[in-house]
Amino acid sequence: MLTRPQALALVLRRLALLGRELGKPLLEQANEETRLFGEAAALDSIGLVTLMADLEEDVRLASGVSVQLADEKAMSRLTSPFRRVGLLADHLIDVVEKSTPPA
Amino acid sequence: MSTAVITGTSRGLGRALAERLLAEGWSVHGFSRSVGELTHPRFTAHAVDISDEGAVRAAVDQICDPIDLLVNNAGSASLNALLLTPGSVAASLMRVNYLGAFHCLQSVGKAMVRQRRGLVINITTVAVPLSLEGEAAYVASKAALDALTKVAAAELAPQGVRVIGLGFGPLSTDLTRAVPALKLAELDARLGRPQGTSLSQAVDFIMHHLPAASSASGSIAYLARL
Numbered sequence: 595m596l597t598r599p600q601a602l603a604l605v606l607r608r609l610a611l612l613g614r615e616l617g618k619p620l621l622e623q624a625n626e627e628t629r630l631f632g633e634a635a636a637l638d639s640i641g642l643v644t645l646m647a648d649l650e651e652d653v654r655l656a657s658g659v660s661v662q663l664a665d666e667k668a669m670s671r672l673t674s675p676f677r678r679v680g681l682l683a684d685h686l687i688d689v690v691e692k693s694t695p696p697a
Numbered sequence: 698m699s700t701a702v703i704t705g706t707s708r709g710l711g712r713a714l715a716e717r718l719l720a721e722g723w724s725v726h727g728f729s730r731s732v733g734e735l736t737h738p739r740f741t742a743h744a745v746d747i748s749d750e751g752a753v754r755a756a757v758d759q760i761c762d763p764i765d766l767l768v769n770n771a772g773s774a775s776l777n778a779l780l781l782t783p784g785s786v787a788a789s790l791m792r793v794n795y796l797g798a799f800h801c802l803q804s805v806g807k808a809m810v811r812q813r814r815g816l817v818i819n820i821t822t823v824a825v826p827l828s829l830e831g832e833a834a835y836v837a838s839k840a841a842l843d844a845l846t847k848v849a850a851a852e853l854a855p856q857g858v859r860v861i862g863l864g865f866g867p868l869s870t871d872l873t874r875a876v877p878a879l880k881l882a883e884l885d886a887r888l889g890r891p892q893g894t895s896l897s898q899a900v901d902f903i904m905h906h907l908p909a910a911s912s913a914s915g916s917i918a919y920l921a922r923l
Contacts, residue, residue: 640852640855640856643810643852643856644810644856647807647810647811648810648811650807651807651811654758660754660755660758662754
């Protein structure tokens with residue numbers, strides 16, 4: 595399982611690393627409201643793909659669960675979980691919960 | 698030490714390539730439906746149906762080392778006139794030749810994006826540029842793979858991952874066992890390879906394309922005169 599603070603920390607930590615790598619200091623100062631994708635967002639499509647690939651591994655290491663963040667449902671949602679940092683953190687929790695086998 | 702994932706290592710080109718890489722010091726993970734007979738201290742056999750997305754993901758998750766090379770080699774063929782090809786055969790070819798490679802490329806590709814490096818080789822066929830008659834469903838499935846190669850190369854290039862296609866004429870494997878010798882000879886002559894193409898020559902061709910300088914990402918090269 596993943597708590598909300600853990601999920602948010604994973605996203606923010608990964609964004610900071612990506613910001614350093616891509617030379618985008620704005621990503622290092624991201625918060626829950628930071629726009630990730632779409633108009634006036636911090637990431638382009640390649641950046642978003644890289645973030646998702648990195649986060650899937652981060653989630654696996656943190657929770658022991660192998661997940662796919664960009665599933666069909668998430669990609670077709672009107673309110674995409676990839677729009678803002680806070681929504682992405684919520685999505686991580688949701689995906690981990692659904693991917694965890696029942697005890 | 699470098700690590701490769703090769704699909705279809707239980708026999709044919711996949712096995713020959715695995716043996717060459719192992720001889721050159723690589724670690725190799727082989728994905729095949731049946732485990733096969735290849736044994737080596739640096740070879741790990743994974744019994745996996747590559748058309749099963751979850752099974753591929755689980756197999757890739759088991760690999761702890763960084764993956765330097767993915768070779769989408771597993772394939773199936775069927776020689777049939779278009780109007781005599783059952784839909785189930787066309788679906789099966791698409792599942793193995795295209796969807797299987799798609800699943801492997803997606804799972805291993807994510808690992809390579811995380812590493813910011815890697816090489817993916819999709820094994821294709823001269824039958825696509827030649828539009829070979831009698832192989833419509835097979836050619837279509839490999840053409841889909843070629844298209845995947847080009848788009849994947851463009852999408853993954855920014856993260857340091859190269860994707861290329863390498864194609865051959867008939868090789869002496871299970872895939873060509875059912876093809877009449879005369880038809881194979883005619884095709885080999887047309888390709889400028891009257892002696893045919895041995896597995897060893899095909900492996901040499903693949904090995905030649907491993908360095909980044911030998912081929913641009915998104916390119917498809919053939920061991921043939923087209």
